Amino acid sequence: MKRVKKTKDFSATRRELRLPQPLEISMNYEGNGENILLRPPDLSVHGMFVNTSTHFPEGAVVVLRFRLTRSNVEVQTRGEVRYCLPGIGIGVEFVGIRPEAVRAIEREIRASYRTRTTKK
Secondary structure, three states: OOOOOOOOOHHHOOOOOOEOOOOEEEEEEOOOOOEEOOEEEEEOOOEEEEEOOOOOOOOOEEEEEEEOOOOOOEEEEEEEEEEEEOOOEEEEEEEOOOHHHHHHHHHHHHHHHHHHHHHO
């Protein structure tokens, strides 16, 4: 008998919907200037999880730039590292994100969820 490993579904416990992949993203540690290589993150209107092997201390401020896949809107904001999973990535909360950027992210997330539910 083959055992199937169950993974926990965190989508039901999150406080808001997430968008799995903006088109492109760059980030640098504020004051450093060096861009850090990233894989596409998990995005919400308040922050994102960024897959990176670079270690950041909690409270570090990073500068983010990313382009949304569907709308092609570019978002630039600062973010504060809220937690770090060594070797995996960091949870970043947006700091001072512009209201227009929040609205663009909200539209992108809604459009993404509408597409997913109509495909089922």
